Every structure is written in structure tokens, then in C-alpha cells.
Amino acid sequence: MPKRYPERCIVHSVPFARVALAIPVRELFDYRVPEALAASVVPGARVRVPFGRGVRIGYCVERDAECRHPQPKDIAAVLDDEPLLDGALLRFVQWTADYYLASVGEVIESAIPKSIREAAPKDVPWVRLSAAAASDSPPRASAAGARILRHLRERGAPAPLADVLDACAATRAPLRTLARRGAVEIYRAPQAPPPPTLAPPTLAPPLPPRAAHASIVAPLAAPPFALNADQERAIAEIRAAIAAPRYETFLLFGVTGSGKTEVYLQCIETALARGRSALVLLPEIALTPQTVARFRERFGAVAVLHSLLPAGERSREYARLRAGEVRVAVGARSALFAPLRDLGVIVVDESHDASYKQESTPRYHGRDLATVRAMQLGIPCILGSATPAMESLANARRGAFTLLMLPARATAHSLPSIEVIDRRREETGRGPQPGLLSPRLAECLRETVRDGGQAILLLNRRGFARHIHCDSCGFVLRCPECDISLTYHKRAGHVLCHYCGHAAPFPAACPECGANAIRRAHAGTERIEEVLARLLPDTPIGRLDRDTATSRDRLEEILRQFRAGATRVLVGTQMVAKGHDIPEVTLVGVIDADISLHLPDFRAAERTAQLLCQVAGRAGRGARAGRVLVQTRTPEHYAIEAARRQDMEYLFEREAATRQLLCYPPFGHLVRVLCEDGREERAERSARQARDAVRSVPELKILGPVPAPLGRLRGRYRVHMLLKGRERAPLHHAAGIIADGKPADSTTRVTVDIDPQNLM
Ligand code: ADP
Numbered sequence: 204m205p206k207r208y209p210e211r212c213i214v215h216s217v218p219f220a221r222v223a224l225a226i227p228v229r230e231l232f233d234y235r236v237p238e239a240l241a242a243s244v245v246p247g248a249r250v251r252v253p254f255g256r257g258v259r260i261g262y263c264v265e266r267d268a269e270c271r272h273p274q275p276k277d278i279a280a281v282l283d284d285e286p287l288l289d290g291a292l293l294r295f296v297q298w299t300a301d302y303y304l305a306s307v308g309e310v311i312e313s314a315i316p317k318s319i320r321e322a323a324p325k326d327v328p329w330v331r332l333s334a335a336a337a338s339d340s341p342p343r344a345s346a347a348g349a350r351i352l353r354h355l356r357e358r359g360a361p362a363p364l365a366d367v368l369d370a371c372a373a374t375r376a377p378l379r380t381l382a383r384r385g386a387v388e389i390y391r392a393p394q395a396p397p398p399p400t401l402a403p404p405t406l407a408p409p410l411p412p413r414a415a416h417a418s419i420v421a422p423l424a425a426p427p428f429a430l431n432a433d434q435e436r437a438i439a440e441i442r443a444a445i446a447a448p449r450y451e452t453f454l455l456f457g458v459t460g461s462g463k464t465e466v467y468l469q470c471i472e473t474a475l476a477r478g479r480s481a482l483v484l485l486p487e488i489a490l491t492p493q494t495v496a497r498f499r500e501r502f503g504a505v506a507v508l509h510s511l512l513p514a515g516e517r518s519r520e521y522a523r524l525r526a527g528e529v530r531v532a533v534g535a536r537s538a539l540f541a542p543l544r545d546l547g548v549i550v551v552d553e554s555h556d557a558s559y560k561q562e563s564t565p566r567y568h569g570r571d572l573a574t575v576r577a578m579q580l581g582i583p584c585i586l587g588s589a590t591p592a593m594e595s596l597a598n599a600r601r602g603a604f605t606l607l608m609l610p611a612r613a614t615a616h617s618l619p620s621i622e623v624i625d626r627r628r629e630e631t632g633r634g635p636q637p638g639l640l641s642p643r644l645a646e647c648l649r650e651t652v653r654d655g656g657q658a659i660l661l662l663n664r665r666g667f668a669r670h671i672h673c674d675s676c677g678f679v680l681r682c683p684e685c686d687i688s689l690t691y692h693k694r695a696g697h698v699l700c701h702y703c704g705h706a707a708p709f710p711a712a713c714p715e716c717g718a719n720a721i722r723r724a725h726a727g728t729e730r731i732e733e734v735l736a737r738l739l740p741d742t743p744i745g746r747l748d749r750d751t752a753t754s755r756d757r758l759e760e761i762l763r764q765f766r767a768g769a770t771r772v773l774v775g776t777q778m779v780a781k782g783h784d785i786p787e788v789t790l791v792g793v794i795d796a797d798i799s800l801h802l803p804d805f806r807a808a809e810r811t812a813q814l815l816c817q818v819a820g821r822a823g824r825g826a827r828a829g830r831v832l833v834q835t836r837t838p839e840h841y842a843i844e845a846a847r848r849q850d851m852e853y854l855f856e857r858e859a860a861t862r863q864l865l866c867y868p869p870f871g872h873l874v875r876v877l878c879e880d881g882r883e884e885r886a887e888r889s890a891r892q893a894r895d896a897v898r899s900v901p902e903l904k905i906l907g908p909v910p911a912p913l914g915r916l917r918g919r920y921r922v923h924m925l926l927k928g929r930e931r932a933p934l935h936h937a938a939g940i941i942a943d944g945k946p947a948d949s950t951t952r953v954t955v956d957i958d959p960q961n962l963m
């Protein structure tokens with residue numbers, strides 16, 4: 204029987220409703236609730252409303268006795284029998300909209316998949332009693348009609364039309380008559396949720412099967428090994444918060460392979476044993492089939508939620524979660540808005556990962572919102588990472604988060620040793636050597652392959668060569684639409700813009716001076732693959748980047764081949780650094796650690812250290828010890844040193860002074876305002892106007908406006924400015940003024956990004 208919301212009785216006599224619409228206007232719209240809909244326009248329900256000259260679908264946020272509109276229009280229809288969002292979720296959505304300066308409607312439409320929001324073609328007709336028929340004297344009806352009314356009243360809930368006709372041995376005619384008289388309503392909705400399904404096949408070797416919900420009733424299952432003392436301590440602390448239950452954010456800071464996942468699993472078991480559910484967020488979930496498999500092994504039925512899921516499957520997962528049939532959900536950032544019942548704990552794995560930030564409206568940070576959702580629900584949140592963001596470390600230092608350390612690997616081997624190779628003076632003593640691989644890295648690769656080990660090579664640049672220039676006149680081949688040099692892709696035989704996808708043939712001669720002197724520099728993954736083929740002629744090599752992993756299947760295939768040992772060396776972009784646990788990998792090589800170090804972004808050092816630590820963590824996870832070789836031309840840089848020590852606290856110490864001085868996070872807060880326009884002067888004018896609008900806000904520092912580092916993208920000029928403040932309040936106030944203002948030119952697109960991660 205569907206749950207009734209208390210709002211339903213309270214709101215009956217309240218004549219108006221505030222409705223959120225998915226338009227970029229941060230206000231709610233007031234409508235009158237017609238008598239017939241008085242009981243069904245509840246907070247969280249979808250409604251159809253007149254707007255402008257047309258109609259729109261909106262979301263009722265609250266009912267109110269007062270109306271701010273002098274002549275409110277009527278709500279035309281209610282689309283849901285049960286509200287799409289429950290009270291807690293609605294509150295969370297409102298918080299998100301307020302904080303990230305989006306409209307409530309925009310947040311709802313971004314948070315809840317289209318297939319759930321909109322009647323899917325597979326919807327079937329349902330029948331319910333109208334408010335009047337449900338309450339008092341039975342309306343006039345034929346014998347069949349009376350049977351239908353009695354059935355619905357006894358059932359006390361809507362039912363699929365086909366079931367009603369079946370149960371009452373009736374035809375459609377009497378039902379239609381009832382509908383015409385207003386005794387019942389016929390509407391379309393998804394089919395009833397299917398019966399519980401068995402867990403889909405897992406990707407990892409099977410463990411002894413367990414019933415889907417065994418953990419809810421059975422005593423806690425023992426892990427396949429004894430927990431170590433650090434794990435025990437962490438689990439005990441988190442368990443206490445789950446049992447209370449109370450809000451608390453734990454920063455689970457454990458080196459790569461320290462057994463963080465086991466901590467998550469045990470804590471989730473505790474929540475399940477108490478009849479609660481659990482939500483696990485993973486970054487770029489497509490990259491981590493292995494992690495998903497571990498959750499399935501332990502818990503059986505696990506809902507997996509991400510944007511690549513076919514619409515039908517997603518609707519099914521939502522229905523199972525809503526019904527409480529499945530109590531563990533694993534998903535990408537948007538899973539924060541999934542309708543889990545009785546949530547008991549939230550886990551954010553690899554919580555430092557940049558992909559938790561959504562780079563379109565609403566520009567929320569999944570990690571930060573996870574703590575907000577936990578706080579609103581009064582439950583614990585676990586942020587796990589081997590390389591926590593400086594913001595998280597700072598929160599732990601000032602006591603906002605509880606720090607839990609796992610300082611050692613859980614398996615036999617300690618962390619791999621890291622050797623830094625200075626490409627400026629190599630050990631040959633003959634100065635810099637040409638080529639992508641230093642003699643030392645080349646030798647180690649040969650040795651590893653000879654000894655039956657596997658190797659991972661990181662080069663964070665795809666394609667064959669990134670810089671195509673003319674040796675004669677210095678001309679550099681650039682994208683006509685973007686302010687970026689083009690990358691040569693050898694196999695595809697063309698040059699490509701990595702931002703907009705513009706492709707052109709590789710020029711035979713310089714388009715500028717006509718000289719036959721076109722050169723290529725800045726090698727990418729495709730080039731490394733070729734170099735390796737020469738170095739290790741009989742060794743199968745795999746490549747993992749966006750050019751090879753064109754689909755989820757392709758990606759899993761590349762990883763599967765490497766895991767099975769069919770390929771011995773895997774080269775790739777940062778995709779090779781993500782969470783993979785492949786025991787035979789004994790060597791990790793970083794071709795060029797400096798690529799990300801010199802980007803015009805205050806987080807460049809932090810991100811470089813994180814990437815290096817993460818990729819280093821792929822080595823020596825099995826029985827054999829691992830080693831890591833990092834090639835660089837700036838070995839003295841503290842980011843490289845932090846990676847060598849595998850120590851993000853060291854990075855924090857080295858970086859803190861500068862960030863403190865410049866008021867950058869975590870010692871201050873940032874808002875980025877980006878103005879984009881096809882005409883440069885218009886983008887500039889809009890940016891200047893935005894600056895002038897907030898100039899008088901106190902305690903605010905304004906940097907810019909200046910051209911963004913990526914000055915032109917897809918044909919639009921980009922001008923940005925940064926707002927900085929020690930306190931959030933004035934900053935947020937200023938950001939709101941800009942977000943609600945009109946740009947100087949109507950063609951300018953103005954983006955206000957709270958806590959930006961991307962400054963390019
Ligand atoms: P992390 O998530 O911190 O990178 P994992 O949870 O993947 O680490 O653990 C790394 C490996 O260690 C896994 O194969 C896991 O099964 C194993 N492991 C975890 N805890 C223990 C333990 N207490 N004793 C032995 N092995 C463990």
C-alpha cells in the first residue's frame with residue numbers, strides 16, 4: 204500500500220501552491236489549486252501549469268495560504284499519484300539549488316533521470332478513485348461500475364487498469380462512464396515494479412552465494428580474512444555513528460591497497476543489519492567495474508546507477524530502491540538523489556576525484572553534497588581516499604571531519620618504492636637523452652616483461668602528437684573554433700581538436716608559408732604504443748584512453764585482457780590510474796610527470812601529486828613487490844617530492860602558505876564567473892558589468908575580468924573573473940547578484956560556478 208504523506212491532510216484547505224519550473228530563474232511560481240486537485244497537489248508532486256502562452260510541467264514545492272501573484276492561474280493537472288520526491292529529498296534539492304544558485308526545477312531535472320520524470324512509452328493505464336468518490340456517498344453507477352468502485356475502495360490504492368478489469372470481471376465501458384462522471388481517474392504510469400530479481404552475474408570470480416537480504420537478518424558475515432587493527436578501529440568508530448544514528452563525516456585516509464573497501468563493506472553490513480540502506484558513490488563508475496563487482500559479491504542485489512544505464516533499466520532500479528527491495532545503491536554523483544529508503548550511511552570512494560564536480564547546471568560537488576545529505580538525514584558519511592583533497596584535509600584538521608587513518612597496505616607487500624628519474628641529467632652521465640623512455644625505464648620494462656610481470660605506463664595526453672608546427676616559420680596548427688593546438692592522430696590519419704572535435708587532414712606543407720617543414724612534438728599515448736612495439740617486439744601491448752575505450756564494453760574488454768595477462772603492458776591516460784587492482788603489475792612508469800604541473804590552475808601541484816600517487820598505487824598489489832619510475836624535468840618540485848613520499852600531508856604543508864596568502868581554498872572560498880560570447884567585446888562588456896554589480900560588496904576580492912586560459916571555445920570568446928572571500932556569506936551574496944542579473948548583452952552566456960574545480 205503506497206505511503207501517504209502527512210502533507211496531504213494538512214494542505215487540503217490551503218488554496219495556493221508554489222511551483223518550481225526547470226527554467227534558469229531562481230524563483231518559485233504561485234498558482235491556485237482548484238478544489239478538485241486540493242488533495243493531490245502535495246509537495247514533491249509533478250503538476251501541469253499554464254506558463255506564458257503555453258503549458259509546462261513543474262514540481263509543487265509547498266502549499267501556502269497566501270499568494271504573491273495578484274491574479275494567480277490554476278494548476279491544470281497533477282501527474283503523479285505518489286509525489287516524485289519525498290519530503291527529505293525535496294529539502295535536499297532546495298538546499299542544492301540555494302547553494303549552487305540554480306533553480307529548484309533545474310536541480311530536479313538534472314537529479315532525476317528523464318525516464319523517471321516523464322511518462323515513458325511503456326507506461327500503462329492506472330485507475331484510482333477521485334477524492335470525492337473516496338470519501339462520502341457512492342456515486343451513481345451500474346452493477347459493474349459499483350464492483351469497480353468497491354474494489355478500488357477495498358484496495359485503498361490505485362491499480363493498473365488491466366488488473367481492475369480482471370478482478371471485477373468488467374469491460375472498459377463502465378470504467379469510462381465512471382471516469383466521465385468524475386468518480387475515478389484514469390492516468391498513465393509505469394508498470395508495477397517487477398518482482399525482486401536475482402543479482403546479475405558478477406565480473407569477478409564467484410564467492411559462495413548469499414541470499415540478497417541475508418545480511419539483514421543473519422549475523423554479520425565474516426570477511427575472508429582477519430581485519431587489521433587500523434581497519435578494526437575505523438570500523439568501530441563508524442559503526443557507533445551508524446548505530447546512534449548521528450551525522451558525522453569520516454575522512455578515511457588510507458594508502459592505496461590499505462583495505463578501505465573492506466571498511467565500507469563492513470559498515471554497510473552494519474547499516475543493513477539495522478534495517479537501513481546504503482549509498483556508495485564512485486567516480487566515473489564505468490571505469491570501476493571491479494569495485495561494483497565487490498559490492499555485488501558481498502550484498503547480492505545492488506542497484507547500479509549511472510548515466511549510461513538504459514532508461515528502462517534505470518526506471519527499474521529506481522522502483523526497486525523506492526520499494527525498499529534493494530538496499531544498496533552504487534552510483535555516480537547523481538545517485539545522491541536516488542530514492543533510497545531509510546538511508547543509513549553514505550560512502551564516497553576516491554573522494555578526491557575531480558569527476559564528482561558536475562560541470563553543467565547545477566554545478567554541484569558530489570563529495571560536498573554527500574556530507575550535506577548525511578547531515579540533513581542525521582547519518583554518517585565516509586569520504587575515502589589515498590590522496591584526499593586539501594579541502595578535506597583542512598576539514599579534518601579543524602575538527603569538522605573525523606580523521607581515520609589506514610597507514611599501511613593490507614596485503615603482504617608494503618607500498619612500492621618510487622624512483623624519480625631526472626630527464627635533464629640521466630644516469631648515463633651524457634646529459635639529456637632523446638626519446639620518450641629514459642634508458643632506465645626502458646631497461647626496467649624489458650626486465651619486467653622478461654620476468655613475467657606486467658607494467659602500466661601513464662602518459663596523460665592522448666593521440667600521437669599534440670603540437671604540430673612549422674620548423675620554418677613557427678606556425679602552430681590551431682583549432683579554428685578554439686584557442687587550442689590540434690593533436691595528430693596517426694591511426695585515424697587526421698588532426699583533431701580535443702575540445703570541440705574539429706577534425707582536418709594532416710597538412711602536407713605549412714598552411715602559412717608553404718614550406719615542407721611540418722613537425723610534430725609532445726608525444727601522446729598513440730606514439731608511446733608505437734615506441735613500445737619497437738622496444739618489446741613480441742609483447743602484446745594494450746592502450747587505454749578515450750580513443751580506444753569508445754564504449755563501456757570496449758573499456759571493460761581492454762581491462763579484462765590486461766587482467767587476464769593477454770596484454771602485458773598497458774599504456775594510457777589518467778584512466779590507467781583509477782582504482783584497478785591487478786596483482787601481476789610490478790612496474791608502473793610515468794612518462795612525463797610535468798604535463799599537469801604547469802597548468803594555470805592553483806590546484807595544478809595538488810592534482811599532479813594525486814595522479815602520481817594513484818598510479819603508483821597500482822604497482823605491487825599482489826604477491827610480488829612493485830616499483831614505480833617517474834620521469835620528470837622538475838624533480839625538485841614539491842609535488843613530485845610529495846608523490847615520491849606518497850604523502851599528501853607533505854603537499855599540504857608545502858602548499859598551505861601560498862594558498863593562505865592568496866586566500867585560495869581551503870583557506871578561502873572561490874566563485875568563478877565566466878562570460879562567453881561569439882563577439883569578444885560583448886563577453887568583456889558583460890563581465891565588466893558583472894564586476895561593477897558586486898564591486899561594493901564588502902569583504903570580497905575580485906580578480907579580473909581577464910580572458911580565461913582557454914580564451915576561445917567552440918567559436919565563443921571566454922572572459923572570466925574570480926571572486927574570493929575568507930567567509931562564504933559575502934561571496935555567496937555577490938554570486939547571487941550576478942546569477943540573478945541580466946548580462947549587458949543578451950547574447951552572452953554567464954555561468955556562475957560556486958567552489959569551481961575547473962579554472963580553464
Ligand atoms: P583500497 O580500497 O584501500 O585501495 P582494498 O580494499 O582494495 O584497498 O584492499 C586491497 C586488497 O587487500 C584487496 O584485495 C583486499 O581484499 C585485501 N584486504 C583488505 N583488508 C585485508 C586484511 N585485513 N587482510 C588481508 N587482506 C586484506
Ligand code: ZN
Nearest residue numbers: 682685700703
Ligand atoms: Zn576546437
